[in-house]
Amino acid sequence: MRPTGSPLARLLIVALVCTLLAACSGAGRRGGAYYMDDGPEANPPANLDAVPDAVPRIEPLARGPNNPYSVFGQRYVPDTSGQPYRAQGPASWYGKKYHGKPTSNGERYDMYGMTAAHPTLPIPSYVRVTRVTTGKTVVLRINDRGPFLGGRVIDLSYVAAHKLGVLSPGSADVIVERIMPEQIANGTALASNAPPARPISSATTTPTSLPPPSPLPPTTPVTQSNAPAAPAVATLPLVAAPPASATPAAAGSVYLQLGAFSDPARAQAIAARAAAQVPNQAGVSVNVELGAGNLHRVRVGPFPSTEAATQAAAPLENALGVAPRVTGP
Numbered sequence: 001m002r003p004t005g006s007p008l009a010r011l012l013i014v015a016l017v018c019t020l021l022a023a024c025s026g027a028g029r030r031g032g033a034y035y036m037d038d039g040p041e042a043n044p045p046a047n048l049d050a051v052p053d054a055v056p057r058i059e060p061l062a063r064g065p066n067n068p069y070s071v072f073g074q075r076y077v078p079d080t081s082g083q084p085y086r087a088q089g090p091a092s093w094y095g096k097k098y099h100g101k102p103t104s105n106g107e108r109y110d111m112y113g114m115t116a117a118h119p120t121l122p123i124p125s126y127v128r129v130t131r132v133t134t135g136k137t138v139v140l141r142i143n144d145r146g147p148f149l150g151g152r153v154i155d156l157s158y159v160a161a162h163k164l165g166v167l168s169p170g171s172a173d174v175i176v177e178r179i180m181p182e183q184i185a186n187g188t189a190l191a192s193n194a195p196p197a198r199p200i201s202s203a204t205t206t207p208t209s210l211p212p213p214s215p216l217p218p219t220t221p222v223t224q225s226n227a228p229a230a231p232a233v234a235t236l237p238l239v240a241a242p243p244a245s246a247t248p249a250a251a252g253s254v255y256l257q258l259g260a261f262s263d264p265a266r267a268q269a270i271a272a273r274a275a276a277q278v279p280n281q282a283g284v285s286v287n288v289e290l291g292a293g294n295l296h297r298v299r300v301g302p303f304p305s306t307e308a309a310t311q312a313a314a315p316l317e318n319a320l321g322v323a324p325r326v327t328g329p
Contacts, residue, residue, distance in 0.1 A: 045112060048162050053139035054114040056126040056179045056189040064276020065104040065123040070287040071148050071268060072296075078120050085121060085178035089153035090171045091129065093161035094146075103144040104272040111158035117144035118154050118176075126179040126189070129154065131164045131172055138163050139179070139189075145272050254309045255301030256316065256324040260291065267296035270320065274300060277319045278312075299327070 066078040079085065099111045105123050109115070116127065121142045130137045138160050147155040154176050156166060166172045183189045258274055261267040271286045278284055278300055291297045300316065303309040306326055313324040 044158075048112070048159050051112065051114065051159050051163070054126060054141040056139065056141075056184045058181050058184050059124050062105040062123050062276070064274075064278065065145060065272065067275050067278060068285050069145075069271060069275055070285065070289075071271070072264075072288060072290055074148070076119050076145075078122060080122050082181070084180060085127075086175070087153055088132070088173065088175045089151060091154045091156055091161075091164075091166060091174040091176075092147055092149070092152050092171045093156040093158060093166055095158040099158075102269070102273060104275075105143050106273070106276065107143050109144065109157075113157055114138065114140050114160055115143050115157045116140040116154050116160060117146040118142050119145060119148065121178060126184070127154070128177045128179060129156070129160070129164065130175045130177075131166070132174060133172070134165060136164050146268070148268070253329050254303040254306050255299045255327050255329070256303070256309050256313055257327045258298040258300065258316065258320065258322050258324050260295040260297045262295060264288070264296045267298050270322065271298045273320055274298065274316060277316050284312075300324070302329075 061080060066080050068075060068077045070076070094109075094117075095111050098109045100108050103109050103115075104117075116129070118127070121127065123142055123144075125142045126139060127142060128137055128139050140156070140160055144155070152171065154174065156164065158167075161167050164172065164174070179189050258270055259267070261270070267288045271288050275286045278286055284301060284303065287299050287301075289297045289299060300312070301309065303312065309326050313326070316322075316324050
């Protein structure tokens with residue numbers, strides 16, 4: 001049969017169909033389970049439903065990831081007080097983009113392991129996560145920082161999201177309960193805590209809405225899945241202490257800058273790793289700041305003097321492979 005319509009009309013119809021398909025595809029990526037180059041691997045294991053929950057055990061707290069830290073002006077204070085934690089809110093997940101990369105406590109992220117990232121729970125610690133609409137529950141080990149977007153309360157590993165049915169929607173409302181050390185010690189770790197779920201407290205654990213990062217990656221904290229591909233680290237050389245004749249810096253106004261990154265997830269990851277190396281002195285912390293050119297600066301400080309900052313630079317450079325720069329406020 002001879003096709004109807006002019007060649008131009010047929011060409012316009014084909015172009016319109018292609019445009020609609022492309023638009024649907026793009027919308028699916030923006031509103032679905034993952035963003036850009038994150039998501040599941042091409043051929044994930046077939047037995048994900050058989051992956052066992054994390055087995056709670058009493059572990060010493062990691063030194064660095066439990067220090068206070070800041071991301072985009074929001075300060076987070078990890079809770080090492082030993083208090084119970086129970087909160088309700090949206091959970092997200094992260095996948096192949098971070099598979100094999102360091103978590104906040106230096107372990108390698110395994111998207112097929114039963115782990116999660118949380119902004120303030122102790123690292124390591126254990127939680128029970130229950131999806132509100134289905135009642136499905138998993139037990140996970142917290143070993144990373146994040147998420148830092150939209151009031152989300154926890155970032156699940158790929159397999160944990162699979163078991164809770166969160167992969168396709170990308171996020172879901174969950175209840176997060178900390179499994180306390182005394183529950184682990186007396187064998188009641190699998191028993192749910194009694195108090196009813198409450199919304200997560202904005203004063204202590206709710207992150208503010210921020211540009212798309214991710215878990216510092218982490219550190220970063222810290223780690224969020226919907227972030228663009230990480231560029232090379234923009235490191236700066238170490239600046240030597242000024243000669244004695246130079247005007248000294250004001251006390252408490254000296255910082256070490258570890259780099260400036262266009263990718264917030266990369267900045268959070270460097271910050272989380274740096275937190276483990278920060279000297280234990282009052283007032284010194286790791287911060288991620290949004291600077292000129294939409295670059296995310298990772299800075300450590302303030303230090304009381306240029307000499308103190310310079311002394312702290314060498315361990316950071318050895319641990320992170322980046323050369324800190326001594327800067328002012």
